[in-house]
Amino acid sequence: MQPLPSRIETLTVVGGGVIGLTCALAAADAGFSVRVLDAGIGQRAAWVAAGMLGSLGEGHPGEEQLLEMSASSARRWPDLVARLGDPTVMAAADSLFVAATAADAERLRTLADFVWARQPRAHDDLAPVTPADLRRLEPALTSRVHGGFRAVGEGAVDNRALLGRLRDAVVAAGGEIHDRHVEDLADLDGDQVLVAAGLGTRNLLPDIAVHAVKGEVLRLRATRWSVPPPTHVVRARMHGRSVYLVPRADGIVVGATQYEPFDEASREPEVGGVADLLTDATDLMPGLRTYELVEVGAGLRPVSPDGLPVIARVDERVLVATGHGRNGILLAPYTADRVMALLDTVSGDVTSAAGKKNSC
Structure with missing residues (x-):
C-alpha cells in the first residue's frame, strides 16, 4: 500500500454497524483521525444476525465472485479477532452441513x-460426513439425517459481542463515536467520508442501488432441563428449506428466513417465517423444545442488484460500502481492506460507485 497523501488526515464514517466500525478501526490503526456517526442499534442489520463466518457455506452456482470474496475475507478473520484481543467473541470454530432427506x-x-471446483483448498476444509459422524459430533441432532459435510474453520462470532468489542477498539485507537442521524453529507466535517449506512445509504447517495431483503432470526435460551447447545454451527437442509443453529453462551440463535418484503417500513417478524424456523429447528434438534423462546427479531439487509457489495469511490471525498446482504459480518475485514486501498487512490481516477467498476 502506498503512503497516504499528507492532506488526508480525518475520516468520518456514517454508520455504526460491523462494516462501518471495522473500516473505522482499520483507518484509526493507519493513522487517521476517525469519527463514527451512529444512527443507533435499531438501524443495524448486524444486531439481528447469527454471525456466521462460513465462506464455503455461501458458495452457490452463479455466485463465483462472491465465493472468492467470501473466502478471502474468511482468511482475514483470525487477524481481526486477534486485533480485538478477545477470543471469546468467537461462538464456534467449525460448521456441520446436515441433510434431512436424500434430496437435501x-x-x-x-x-x-x-x-471444490472454485476453491481447490476447500478439499482440505470441507469433507463428507456420515449420519453416524454427525451424531458423534453433535449427539443432540435427530437420528433421521442423511449425512452431510463438515467445514473446518467455518465458525461464527457472537454478533452482539462483536459490535461492543469493535466500538471499544475504535475508541481505544483514538476514534470517536457519536450518536447522530445524518441527512446531508455536505454537513459533515472530515477530509474523507465513508458511507456505510446499510439501507440508509440510499437517502444519502440516491445513485447507489440497494434494496431490502428481510429475514427473521430467533434467539433461544437453555433451561436447567435443556440439552446443551451444539458446539458447531449447524446448517441444515430440511425438506428443501434452510435452517441454521448457532451456539451462544446461554443458548442458540436460529435462522434465518430470506425474502423481499412487501413493506420496507415494517420490521416486524411474520408468522409464517417464524413457524417454519421453529418447526425445522426442533425437527433437527428435538431437545430444543425445552428451550425458552426469548427473542423473535426481523432485520432488513441491503442487497445490490448483482448480489455483490458496493465498495467504491463516489467522488474525491466520498466512499461507499454497502449492499453486503446476508454476508455483512463475514465480509467486514475484506471490506475494510478495500476501503483502505481506496483511500490511497484519492488523487487518482475516481470510479463511479453506481457503475460498480470498483466493487470488488
Whole structure:
C-alpha cells in the first residue's frame, strides 16, 4: 500500500454497524483521525444476525465472485479477532452441513462440488460426513439425517459481542463515536467520508442501488432441563428449506428466513417465517423444545442488484460500502481492506460507485 497523501488526515464514517466500525478501526490503526456517526442499534442489520463466518457455506452456482470474496475475507478473520484481543467473541470454530432427506443431501453435494471446483483448498476444509459422524459430533441432532459435510474453520462470532468489542477498539485507537442521524453529507466535517449506512445509504447517495431483503432470526435460551447447545454451527437442509443453529453462551440463535418484503417500513417478524424456523429447528434438534423462546427479531439487509457489495469511490471525498446482504459480518475485514486501498487512490481516477467498476 502506498503512503497516504499528507492532506488526508480525518475520516468520518456514517454508520455504526460491523462494516462501518471495522473500516473505522482499520483507518484509526493507519493513522487517521476517525469519527463514527451512529444512527443507533435499531438501524443495524448486524444486531439481528447469527454471525456466521462460513465462506464455503455461501458458495452457490452463479455466485463465483462472491465465493472468492467470501473466502478471502474468511482468511482475514483470525487477524481481526486477534486485533480485538478477545477470543471469546468467537461462538464456534467449525460448521456441520446436515441433510434431512436424500434430496437435501443431493443439494448439499451439488453445492460442495461447486465449492471444490472454485476453491481447490476447500478439499482440505470441507469433507463428507456420515449420519453416524454427525451424531458423534453433535449427539443432540435427530437420528433421521442423511449425512452431510463438515467445514473446518467455518465458525461464527457472537454478533452482539462483536459490535461492543469493535466500538471499544475504535475508541481505544483514538476514534470517536457519536450518536447522530445524518441527512446531508455536505454537513459533515472530515477530509474523507465513508458511507456505510446499510439501507440508509440510499437517502444519502440516491445513485447507489440497494434494496431490502428481510429475514427473521430467533434467539433461544437453555433451561436447567435443556440439552446443551451444539458446539458447531449447524446448517441444515430440511425438506428443501434452510435452517441454521448457532451456539451462544446461554443458548442458540436460529435462522434465518430470506425474502423481499412487501413493506420496507415494517420490521416486524411474520408468522409464517417464524413457524417454519421453529418447526425445522426442533425437527433437527428435538431437545430444543425445552428451550425458552426469548427473542423473535426481523432485520432488513441491503442487497445490490448483482448480489455483490458496493465498495467504491463516489467522488474525491466520498466512499461507499454497502449492499453486503446476508454476508455483512463475514465480509467486514475484506471490506475494510478495500476501503483502505481506496483511500490511497484519492488523487487518482475516481470510479463511479453506481457503475460498480470498483466493487470488488
